[in-house]
Each structure stands twice: as C-alpha cells, then as structure tokens.
Amino acid sequence: MSTNVRHVNHDLSPMRCPVSLEDVDLFADGSQEHWYEAYEILHRSEPVYRIEGGGISAGSDAFVLTRHDDVTTVVRDPSRFRVVSTMRVRELADRGLTPEEAYATTRNLMQASMVSLRPTQELYFQHRRELTDPWVGVGALRHREMITRHANELLDEWIDDDQVEFISRFARPLPQRVMADVLGFPRQDVTLLADWGDALVMPFVHGSGLKHELTSEQAHEMGRRLEGFQDYIYEHVVAKRADPQDDMISFLCDVTYDALGRKLTDIEIAGIVHAMVLGGLETTQYALEEQAQLLCEHPGMFEQLRIDRTKLRSFTEEALRLRAPTHGLSTRVTTRDEAFHGVLVPAGSLLHLRFAAANVDGDEFPCPFDLDLDRKGIGRHVTFSTGPRVCPGATLSRLEQQIAWGVLLDRLDSIDYGDGNDWMHQPGIMLGTLKLNIRVRKSSNPLSAGTGRSSIA
Numbered sequence: 001m002s003t004n005v006r007h008v009n010h011d012l013s014p015m016r017c018p019v020s021l022e023d024v025d026l027f028a029d030g031s032q033e034h035w036y037e038a039y040e041i042l043h044r045s046e047p048v049y050r051i052e053g054g055g056i057s058a059g060s061d062a063f064v065l066t067r068h069d070d071v072t073t074v075v076r077d078p079s080r081f082r083v084v085s086t087m088r089v090r091e092l093a094d095r096g097l098t099p100e101e102a103y104a105t106t107r108n109l110m111q112a113s114m115v116s117l118r119p120t121q122e123l124y125f126q127h128r129r130e131l132t133d134p135w136v137g138v139g140a141l142r143h144r145e146m147i148t149r150h151a152n153e154l155l156d157e158w159i160d161d162d163q164v165e166f167i168s169r170f171a172r173p174l175p176q177r178v179m180a181d182v183l184g185f186p187r188q189d190v191t192l193l194a195d196w197g198d199a200l201v202m203p204f205v206h207g208s209g210l211k212h213e214l215t216s217e218q219a220h221e222m223g224r225r226l227e228g229f230q231d232y233i234y235e236h237v238v239a240k241r242a243d244p245q246d247d248m249i250s251f252l253c254d255v256t257y258d259a260l261g262r263k264l265t266d267i268e269i270a271g272i273v274h275a276m277v278l279g280g281l282e283t284t285q286y287a288l289e290e291q292a293q294l295l296c297e298h299p300g301m302f303e304q305l306r307i308d309r310t311k312l313r314s315f316t317e318e319a320l321r322l323r324a325p326t327h328g329l330s331t332r333v334t335t336r337d338e339a340f341h342g343v344l345v346p347a348g349s350l351l352h353l354r355f356a357a358a359n360v361d362g363d364e365f366p367c368p369f370d371l372d373l374d375r376k377g378i379g380r381h382v383t384f385s386t387g388p389r390v391c392p393g394a395t396l397s398r399l400e401q402q403i404a405w406g407v408l409l410d411r412l413d414s415i416d417y418g419d420g421n422d423w424m425h426q427p428g429i430m431l432g433t434l435k436l437n438i439r440v441r442k443s444s445n446p447l448s449a450g451t452g453r454s455s456i457a
C-alpha cells in the first residue's frame with residue numbers, strides 16, 4: 001500500500017534522539033537520523049559549539065557553527081577565515097614543489113595540481129572563471145539537451161513498473177552519466193567513473209569525526225580503489241590532444257590559462273577532473289533522492305508542480321535548503337581571535353560550518369521546517385555555501401535537478417512512497433538514504449513530450 005508517511009524504525013539506529021545538549025553528538029554513528037533535532041537544540045542552547053582538541057594543530061579546538069549569520073560571515077571572508085585546502089596548497093607551493101612532487105608527497109591529485117594553478121585566493125577566481133565555469137558554472141546551460149536525454153532514457157527503463165528503487169535507477173546514474181558526458185568519457189566507462197567517484201568520497205561517507213578521518217586501512221583501501229584513475233585520465237588527455245571533441249577535457253587540453261599565459265599540463269588537467277568527479281556525483285544524487293521524499297511527504301505537491309512549473313525552481317531550492325546534501329564541512333581556520341554570539345574563538349581554531357543547520361535557522365527563515373514555495377529570498381540557503389568559494393558546480397547541479405523533475409513531472413501522474421523502505425541514512429557527513437522505493441503512476445497524458453522544457457527557470 002502506498003503512503004505519504006515515513007515510518008522510520010529508530011530501533012535500527014545506534015543512536016537515540018537527543019533531547020538536551022548533553023545528548024548532542026553530530027558525528028556519532030547513527031547521528032544522521034537525528035541531525036535536525038540536534039540543530040534545534042544547538043540553535044537554542046549552543047550555536048557555537050566547541051569541540052575540545054578538535055583543531056588542526058595540537059591542543060587547538062574546533063568550533064561547530066550552526067547559525068546562518070555566522071556561517072555566511074565566515075565563508076564571505078577568506079582572508080580572515082582561511083580555507084584549509086588553500087593553506088595546504090600554499091604550504092606545498094612555498095616548499096617549491098612541482099605538482100608531481102606535491103602528488104608524491106600528498107597522494108592528493110586535486111591539491112597537488114593546484115600548486116601551480118591556484119595557490120592564492122586571487123588565482124582561485126581566475127581558475128574558476130577560465131577553467132571550470134565554462135563547463136559546470138555559467139556554461140552549464142549548454143548541457144540542457146544532453147541532461148534531458150539521459151533523464152528520459154533512465155525513466156524509459158521503469159516508467160511501466162509499479163514500483164522503482166529510485167536511487168539506483170535514477171538519482172545515482174543521472175549525475176554519473178551527465179558527468180561522463182561533460183568530461184568526454186565514453187558511455188561504457190560510466191561504471192568505472194562511478195567506482196572512482198565512490199572511492200573519492202570515502203572520507204565523507206566512511207570518515208570519522210569532524211575531520212572525516214579515515215583509518216590507515218580505509219585510506220589504503222581508498223588508494224587501491226583509485227588505482228588506474230590517473231592513468232585513465234592521462235589516456236584521455238593524450239587522445240583528446242590528438243583529436244579534440246566537444247567536451248571539458250578537450251577544452252582543458254587546448255585552453256591558454258591567462259593567469260599563467262600557458263596551456264595546462266597533464267597533471268593540472270587531471271586535478272580538475274578529480275575535483276569534478278569528487279564534487280559532481282553523489283551530491284546531486286542526494287538532492288534528487290531527498291526531493292523525491294519531500295514530494296512523497298507533501299500530498300498534492302507533485303500535481304501542483306505538474307500544473308504550475310513556475311514553482312519548480314522554488315521547490316528545488318526549498319528542498320536544497322531543507323535537506324542539504326552536504327550537512328557540514330570543516331574547511332576554515334580563524335586567522336585572529338574572533339567572537340561568534342559572544343563566544344571567543346581563538347586564532348588558529350578549526351571551524352566546522354554546518355550548512356544544513358544554518359538553513360533551518362529560525363532567525364533567518366521563518367517557520368524553517370516548512371516547505372514553502374512562496375518563501376521570500378528562496379535562494380538564501382547555504383547548501384552550496386556562498387561567497388567567493390561557493391560551489392563551482394552549483395549551476396550544473398541545479399540544472400540537473402530542474403530538468404530531472406521537469407521530465408518526471410511531464411511523464412508521471414504521481415509518486416508515493418513504495419513498500420520496503422526503512423529510511424535509514426548512510427553514514428558520514430552527507431544526507432542520503434541507502435535506498436528509496438517509490439510507487440509511480442505513468443501519465444496517460446504526458447506533457448511537453450518529456451522535454452521538461454516548461455520547467456527550466
């Protein structure tokens with residue numbers, strides 16, 4: 001029987017629901033089941049939450065920021081609140097290491113490649129404007145037809161079924177196929193790309209604590225699973241230098257990077273590809289999966305959006321706010337003593353920015369837990385962060401979400417929760433269930449023939 005209500009079996013969770021500050025632990029096993037209850041407690045009692053000894057250097061502390069004004073203050077000012085990855089790249093650059101030497105030291109392709117490309121905040125802007133924006137930022141609109149085709153092909157596979165496992169049959173493969181096409185990898189290699197993507201996000205799924213740390217066994221496993229990734233990219237770089245196509249890797253092989261007045265080297269290109277695969281797969285998967293859940297939980301909303309597509313953008317933005325895929329990241333360090341809501345945060349402290357908590361801060365969003373399609377300033381959430389380091393792939397992800405729902409709304413009459421859900425979340429810092437069975441009703445009167453066109457804002 002289909003239902004609009006989640007019957008979460010909390011006995012399956014290793015953690016009890018917190019009722020007071022003493023119970024709050026955002027990083028414990030099973031904490032994902034109760035994050036939103038914890039945010040209400042933190043907003044009320046401890047919006048600047050100290051984790052003793054949790055900092056980067058020995059003896060320093062970490063602070064979890066949950067208020068919208070605190071999180072935005074931090075991300076808008078990278079000179080006052082340094083970005084951890086930029087600090088690491090700067091250290092490697094100051095040691096005079098080449099990207100290849102940096103890679104030998106760190107085994108982190110993304111950071112190593114940045115040693116020559118963007119060790120400063122100024123170069124970060126240029127890097128982004130010249131190298132990634134044309135494909136996943138403002139230039140992402142070029143992918144509209146391609147994304148629409150993939151969404152329709154995936155839906156074709158199960159539209160006649162009564163029930164579908166939505167993650168494996170739609171939310172997961174869509175961003176994988178899209179990213180393979182953006183980069184210029186052949187369709188038959190999507191499973192390889194998916195495996196590498198899973199390996200790259202291991203710290204965010206299997207890492208522990210606020211620094212997402214892997215055990216040495218897990219780190220070894222991650223390295224093993226990534227074997228072949230770099231060589232695979234290099235093979236494509238060689239092929240595309242010889243025979244350029246209309247894709248991002250061909251573009252990166254050819255472009256002259258103005259900031260340095262030269263073309264990119266193989267390792268520099270590989271670092272950008274690494275960043276796209278790391279950032280561009282699971283995040284959008286979770287967004288789509290949680291959006292499906294919100295539609296199941298709000299009777300009538302699917303029908304409302306079907307009739308009035310002008311509300312679709314409000315829906316995806318509200319869903320991003322209410323169910324942020326990336327709940328928090330420990331990516332900033334204070335350069336001087338700071339005070340947040342009267343709490344002293346010494347220079348050199350690590351800041352864990354809790355984007356998802358900031359999104360349900362009642363001081364910023366009235367009735368924060370309501371999904372309100374008429375909310376004023378609907379894009380003020382910080383799901384993609386904000387300010388100069390805002391997620392570079394936000395435009396691509398938003399486009400994928402709007403096209404995906406445009407196609408689903410065109411060709412389905414309704415979706416509801418199906419049988420066999422337990423709604424348990426995966427571990428780690430991202431919000432996503434492990435499976436999601438939904439019941440679907442194919443439309444006898446499909447709209448716009450599955451183009452999703454009426455939906456794109």
Ligand code: HEM
Pocket residue numbers: 075085136275276278279280281283284287324325326329331355383384385386389390391392393394396397
């Ligand atoms: C719903 C989907 C997504 C969410 C929720 C998300 C969220 C975020 C957040 C919160 C950050 C940190 C920003 C900061 O430190 O201030 C980030 C950074 C990043 N994202 Fe996304 N992202 C998404 C999709 C994507 C996509 C589709 C791509 C690639 C096409 C991507 C690539 C990246 C990269 C490369 C960074 C690091 C940028 C840097 O070095 O500062 N993301 N993202």
